[in-house]
Amino acid sequence: MDRQKLIDTIRTKSSFLCVGLDPDPARMPPHLGKGPEAILAFNRAIIEATSDLAVAFKPNVAFYESLGADGWAVLQETMAAIPDGCLKIADAKRGDIGNTATRYAQAAFEAWGADAVTVAPYMGRDSVEPFLAFEDKWTILLAATSNPGAEDFEFHGADEGAPLWRRVLEVSGTYEGAERLMYVVGATRPEWLAEVRAVVPDRFLLVPGVGAQGGTLESVCEAGWSEELAGGLLVNVGRSLMYASQGFDFAEAARSEARRLQEAMAEELDRSR
Amino acid sequence: MDRQKLIDTIRTKSSFLCVGLDPDPARMPPHLGKGPEAILAFNRAIIEATSDLAVAFKPNVAFYESLGADGWAVLQETMAAIPDGCLKIADAKRGDIGNTATRYAQAAFEAWGADAVTVAPYMGRDSVEPFLAFEDKWTILLAATSNPGAEDFEFHGADEGAPLWRRVLEVSGTYEGAERLMYVVGATRPEWLAEVRAVVPDRFLLVPGVGAQGGTLESVCEAGWSEELAGGLLVNVGRSLMYASQGFDFAEAARSEARRLQEAMAEELDRSR
Numbered sequence: 001m002d003r004q005k006l007i008d009t010i011r012t013k014s015s016f017l018c019v020g021l022d023p024d025p026a027r028m029p030p031h032l033g034k035g036p037e038a039i040l041a042f043n044r045a046i047i048e049a050t051s052d053l054a055v056a057f058k059p060n061v062a063f064y065e066s067l068g069a070d071g072w073a074v075l076q077e078t079m080a081a082i083p084d085g086c087l088k089i090a091d092a093k094r095g096d097i098g099n100t101a102t103r104y105a106q107a108a109f110e111a112w113g114a115d116a117v118t119v120a121p122y123m124g125r126d127s128v129e130p131f132l133a134f135e136d137k138w139t140i141l142l143a144a145t146s147n148p149g150a151e152d153f154e155f156h157g158a159d160e161g162a163p164l165w166r167r168v169l170e171v172s173g174t175y176e177g178a179e180r181l182m183y184v185v186g187a188t189r190p191e192w193l194a195e196v197r198a199v200v201p202d203r204f205l206l207v208p209g210v211g212a213q214g215g216t217l218e219s220v221c222e223a224g225w226s227e228e229l230a231g232g233l234l235v236n237v238g239r240s241l242m243y244a245s246q247g248f249d250f251a252e253a254a255r256s257e258a259r260r261l262q263e264a265m266a267e268e269l270d271r272s273r
Numbered sequence: 274m275d276r277q278k279l280i281d282t283i284r285t286k287s288s289f290l291c292v293g294l295d296p297d298p299a300r301m302p303p304h305l306g307k308g309p310e311a312i313l314a315f316n317r318a319i320i321e322a323t324s325d326l327a328v329a330f331k332p333n334v335a336f337y338e339s340l341g342a343d344g345w346a347v348l349q350e351t352m353a354a355i356p357d358g359c360l361k362i363a364d365a366k367r368g369d370i371g372n373t374a375t376r377y378a379q380a381a382f383e384a385w386g387a388d389a390v391t392v393a394p395y396m397g398r399d400s401v402e403p404f405l406a407f408e409d410k411w412t413i414l415l416a417a418t419s420n421p422g423a424e425d426f427e428f429h430g431a432d433e434g435a436p437l438w439r440r441v442l443e444v445s446g447t448y449e450g451a452e453r454l455m456y457v458v459g460a461t462r463p464e465w466l467a468e469v470r471a472v473v474p475d476r477f478l479l480v481p482g483v484g485a486q487g488g489t490l491e492s493v494c495e496a497g498w499s500e501e502l503a504g505g506l507l508v509n510v511g512r513s514l515m516y517a518s519q520g521f522d523f524a525e526a527a528r529s530e531a532r533r534l535q536e537a538m539a540e541e542l543d544r545s546r
Binding site: 022024060062063065066067068069070072073076091093094095096097098099100101103104106107110111120121122123124125126127128142145147148149150151152153154156157160162164167168171 | 333341343345370374384399401423426
């Protein structure tokens, strides 16, 4: 899905919702059982219940990888269950160099069937460009995340006015294929989001942290909006949607939550800025 | 394998060789064929031919992950083929937070059967401590790598005398379970290795870049040696050993290369410092 298609999809669906798929058997409806088949059934039900209200789905690869070889099949089947009209994001946070990075990209884009993959920037250019070499795909680089530990390194240099996350935005913009970059920016501190938007006015931002982690949709839009990108935001919601109910109505409850979010997003899209 | 056991193993074997297992079908001996079974046969032959000369093996997870579910089984079987007297390092460079990090740790330590895993520090404390919570396991954090892109971010702040890699060493030393940390430091620029050693005198360093990438064993030992840790170095050699021959004698050729390296390491261990 290219940039224009993504913008069109956001406008058509009046939504910029990304549904996180982090299936935790301990929090899934008990009637589904446990094990790989239960996880796949759960994912399929959530996808089916929300795909007209969402523009993207984001399976968190750790939740599949920890299941061993079975998990691999569940991840592939989950990706296959996401309709082609939605962006398929593998949240993998990979980061290695050269031909190793190419193999991680092949895993994400070819073996799993993702349209986009999250990547950690630590090792620099030769750890990112192998992902960017895939022309129809997106690479979503970690920038300023919303976890407490983010201050350890992502803000290194901030006292001199040059936090690491800003350098990540600036330097990665010079990489070959940079037009296929998006960035991860947490929702919990809108002031960072506004600074990020000022540095990368023309990039989509994947924003986790709305809902369970305490960020609000309104503050995210206020800080991070880009009108020419139909907002330029993919707001990820995971737990509050996936685990809206542990009963037989879990898919219905997930849909209600998705609908509530989509309607709030439609209001943001309607607002002139 | 705890710290004392690792030191004893190095002294007993007169070796601190880590054998990288990055099996690339395009470079493997043609008579083995291609596909998952050929890769496993190749790995097993390399392990069998070198395990008395090495103290660690390091499968590069990307090379297995890109094969899909089959690759997972090959990774598990490869780990199982490494004798228990050798450290099993999953080179995965994972990095995510909280319960996601715990799942990556479970994948590495439980599903794959690794003793150690490489981790990227970008997201900070809550992305590293979940790995350190595994008491009998090692977490090997990226510090100063030897790839060209390392300068993009790992050296951010260097002009003010505080490169990011130094902050990684210093801050991670305060993490809960820090005694189970090692660090990745590239071999190609010994001056960094000396600086790293000065900051972390009591940690093992995993050092790639000797051989194919141009670092020399002598300069690595000169710069990074810690006498009380029997050197405190795990020197990784991959391509020059795995692909020493593409003929029927590939395992024998790998053994010769391992022997050559081990003998040079024995000399370093014998040298009084």
